[in-house]
Amino acid sequence: MSDAEVKKPAARGGRNLELPEHLKAYKGVWVFIEHDRGEAHSVSWELLGEGRKLADTLGVSLSGVIMGGPDEPLDAIAKEAYSFGAEACYIVRDPVLKGYRNEPFTKGMTDLVNKYQPEIVLLGATTMGRDLAGSVATTLATGLTADCTELRIDPATRALAATRPTFGGSLLCTIMTLAYRPQMATVRPRVMRMPDSDTSRSGTVIEDSLGMIETDIVTKLLDFIADENSNKVNLAYADIIVSGGKGLKTPDNFKLIWDLAKVLGAEVGATRPVVQSGWVDAERQVGQTGKTVRPKLYIAAGISGAIQHRVGMEGADVIVAINTDANAPIFDFAHHGIVGNAMQVLPVLTDTFREHIAMRSRKAA
Amino acid sequence: MHIVVCIKQVPDSAQIRVHPVTNTIMRQGVPAIVNPYDLFALEEALRLKDKFGGKVTMLCMGPPQAEDALKKCISFGADDAVLVTDRSFAGADTLATSYALAAAVRQLGKEQKVDIVFTGKQTIDGDTAQVGPGIAKRLGLQLLTYVSRIADLDLENDTITVERRAEGGVQVLKTAVPCLITMLEGTNEMRFAPLENMIHAARYPVRKWNKEAAGIEDVTKIGLKGSPTVVSKVFGPTPRAEKALMQSVEDATPRDVSLNVIQKIFTQHPTLERDILAKASV
Ligand SMILES: Cc1cc2nc3c(=O)[nH]c(=O)nc-3n(C[C@H](O)[C@H](O)[C@H](O)COP(=O)(O)OP(=O)(O)OC[C@H]3O[C@@H](n4cnc5c(N)ncnc54)[C@H](O)[C@@H]3O)c2cc1C
Ligand SMILES: Nc1ncnc2c1ncn2[C@@H]1O[C@H](COP(=O)(O)O)[C@@H](O)[C@H]1O
Numbered sequence: 124m125s126d127a128e129v130k131k132p133a134a135r136g137g138r139n140l141e142l143p144e145h146l147k148a149y150k151g152v153w154v155f156i157e158h159d160r161g162e163a164h165s166v167s168w169e170l171l172g173e174g175r176k177l178a179d180t181l182g183v184s185l186s187g188v189i190m191g192g193p194d195e196p197l198d199a200i201a202k203e204a205y206s207f208g209a210e211a212c213y214i215v216r217d218p219v220l221k222g223y224r225n226e227p228f229t230k231g232m233t234d235l236v237n238k239y240q241p242e243i244v245l246l247g248a249t250t251m252g253r254d255l256a257g258s259v260a261t262t263l264a265t266g267l268t269a270d271c272t273e274l275r276i277d278p279a280t281r282a283l284a285a286t287r288p289t290f291g292g293s294l295l296c297t298i299m300t301l302a303y304r305p306q307m308a309t310v311r312p313r314v315m316r317m318p319d320s321d322t323s324r325s326g327t328v329i330e331d332s333l334g335m336i337e338t339d340i341v342t343k344l345l346d347f348i349a350d351e352n353s354n355k356v357n358l359a360y361a362d363i364i365v366s367g368g369k370g371l372k373t374p375d376n377f378k379l380i381w382d383l384a385k386v387l388g389a390e391v392g393a394t395r396p397v398v399q400s401g402w403v404d405a406e407r408q409v410g411q412t413g414k415t416v417r418p419k420l421y422i423a424a425g426i427s428g429a430i431q432h433r434v435g436m437e438g439a440d441v442i443v444a445i446n447t448d449a450n451a452p453i454f455d456f457a458h459h460g461i462v463g464n465a466m467q468v469l470p471v472l473t474d475t476f477r478e479h480i481a482m483r484s485r486k487a488a
Numbered sequence: 489m490h491i492v493v494c495i496k497q498v499p500d501s502a503q504i505r506v507h508p509v510t511n512t513i514m515r516q517g518v519p520a521i522v523n524p525y526d527l528f529a530l531e532e533a534l535r536l537k538d539k540f541g542g543k544v545t546m547l548c549m550g551p552p553q554a555e556d557a558l559k560k561c562i563s564f565g566a567d568d569a570v571l572v573t574d575r576s577f578a579g580a581d582t583l584a585t586s587y588a589l590a591a592a593v594r595q596l597g598k599e600q601k602v603d604i605v606f607t608g609k610q611t612i613d614g615d616t617a618q619v620g621p622g623i624a625k626r627l628g629l630q631l632l633t634y635v636s637r638i639a640d641l642d643l644e645n646d647t648i649t650v651e652r653r654a655e656g657g658v659q660v661l662k663t664a665v666p667c668l669i670t671m672l673e674g675t676n677e678m679r680f681a682p683l684e685n686m687i688h689a690a691r692y693p694v695r696k697w698n699k700e701a702a703g704i705e706d707v708t709k710i711g712l713k714g715s716p717t718v719v720s721k722v723f724g725p726t727p728r729a730e731k732a733l734m735q736s737v738e739d740a741t742p743r744d745v746s747l748n749v750i751q752k753i754f755t756q757h758p759t760l761e762r763d764i765l766a767k768a769s770v
Contacts, residue, residue, distance in 0.1 A: 225631045250654050254633045257621030266716030269616035291501030296722045303716040346660035388767030419760050454732045459749050463737035475746035
């Protein structure tokens with residue numbers, strides 16, 4: 124897709140698509156920095172990477188927004204934000220902001236936007252980011268585009284051109300908010316590349332207060348039950364993934380995927396039909412309705428490469444596909460294709476990897 | 489107790505095909521269904537009704553044929569159904585949709601006070617998860633998204649306690665009713681509709697509200713006019729420049745093919761080999 128192709132859409136249905144004069148003052152790109160129990164969510168850094176490009180194209184500044192309790196390491200998180208490209212951080216520190224709740228966070232974000240008037244606000248498409256984005260956009264009565272896969276600036280209008288899958292993932296569409304500000308968008312974790320960190324960079328803090336007390340807030344956070352295996356299946360951030368599809372035919376054959384994953388120290392992924400057949404847990408599903416992954420190596424066995432699967436894994440550095448059908452769509456975007464029966468190839472590939480690793484480890488020792 | 493469940497009629501996307509050459513969507517003959525995520529909301533509403541009594545009203549904004557989706561919900565045990573349908577709603581994005589649905593919920597509240605509004609987690613066509621939060625904000629309702637379990641409902645004190653899926657864990661939240669809940673998928677299983685319900689549903693007179701009946705106050709806030717987002721283009725995914733480097737077990741043994749692939753990926757990506765050696769358990 125080239126920029127020239129993005130035409131300025133014509134006004135339809137009597138809609139005014141010109142930006143009203145009073146909204147032209149909105150300047151700058153913001154990223155909501157999500158954090159939980161002292162740690163920022165990587166999606167925030169991925170968004171700063173994208174935000175940096177948008178801000179540079181527009182010639183404006185990039186800022187992070189950090190909200191949390193006084194005993195949370197908000198300043199350390201701000202420092203990290205500078206290292207990923209933010210020039211400033213808006214920090215709202217208040218006891219009622221400890222642990223995410225919709226009401227105080229919506230107020231905090233909405234007030235900041237009204238006061239400092241950014242033109243673009245980006246959030247992660249997580250359970251927190253989506254909850255907040257929908258609420259803030261409605262309160263501000265502005266446009267919000269969910270789950271974007273690409274963000275650019277439209278040269279003709281200087282508006283945010285946000286691309287996302289549509290029609291069950293079979294097509295993509297580009298959406299713009301022309302006559303309203305800010306322009307808001309969410310992006311799922313791992314869809315954008317992690318930017319390089321440079322700890323020598325610094326930035327400015329702008330502290331703001333919330334103006335809310337606990338008794339103002341109806342919803343109470345009684346407890347947080349951390350997932351037992353929260354670190355066990357971290358598919359989205361795995362470096363190596365071995366994934367299996369319906370071509371493996373039986374849950375028993377699917378064990379070949381686990382065998383290879385074990386040798387490589389990899390996570391196991393799967394296609395939707397595999398999850399629906401109950402061969403593996405839903406959290407292992409890769410794709411549009413599963414996880415987006417960006418591993419260094421993705422091995423796909425018995426996977427046809429349908430677009431809904433592809434959008435979740437095509438960001439992998441290396442894709443190796445094993446499929447009996449030389450014309451399977453997966454070979455259109457894999458880097459290495461093996462035409463063959465996965466039940467025959469996988470055990471041999473596993474053994475060969477094992478031997479190679481053993482040999483190299485010995486040499487290294 | 490009065491529960492309103494918002495559902496959308498959507499094309500069964502599992503059956504949508506893209507034309508391989510023209511890259512256009514082949515929508516002919518694709519059946520319309522109740523958005524699958526919304527059934528978890530409906531089932532949860534029906535369970536609350538089983539326990540506490542009261543009434544479940546279905547609400548949908550859509551074209552006249554969306555009546556079928558509402559009837560389906562009646563067959564599962566919902567009591568009443570309203571279809572908000574008017575040409576002027578066409579082209580609505582999530583902001584305009586939440587405006588129209590919020591107005592309709594307010595109208596329903598005039599008939600009987602609404603305690604809980606349910607929506608699905610997201611739709612399979614819009615796929616935004618924005619309409620639920622939007623309705624809640626417009627009505628000033630407490631918002632509970634991604635709810636995996638309703639732990640307690642105390643109608644005497646108008647409080648509700650739920651478990652909410654968050655990143656890395658579950659939040660236990662207690663709030664006041666009225667509230668809006670977006671229900672997480674896989675949290676319950678839709679009951680079967682007995683035959684007599686299906687007959688009742690087929691004959692059920694779904695109420696149809698135009699924009700006046702739905703209580704729309706500001707027509708500039710609905711449909712295309714009320715939608716800040718503009719779709720500027722729709723296109724198919726771009727193919728990658730080069731095709732995969734292909735090898736076949738027809739031409740070489742699986743062993744040779746494996747050696748070849750391993751050698752290639754490790755020479756092209758030396759850091760990959762280092763990572764694997766660091767982590768691998770042989
Ligand atoms: C709204 C929507 C959302 C979706 N979301 C997702 C999603 O998030 N993730 C996802 O994965 N899918 C998703 N899908 C489903 C997607 O369209 C495909 O149906 C699915 O990815 C196909 O899975 P598969 O490749 O395992 O199975 P199939 O399409 O059945 O492909 C099996 C492949 O295995 C090959 N094969 C057969 N035998 C062998 C053998 N012995 N050895 C090697 N290869 C063999 C076949 O040639 C074939 O290419 C979604 C669909 C819709 C409509
Ligand atoms: N046109 C509609 N009519 C009724 N409910 C809707 C409509 N659109 C969305 N919803 C509700 O809002 C939820 C989220 O939708 P979405 O924001 O499109 O992902 C859905 O699961 C439905 O419960």
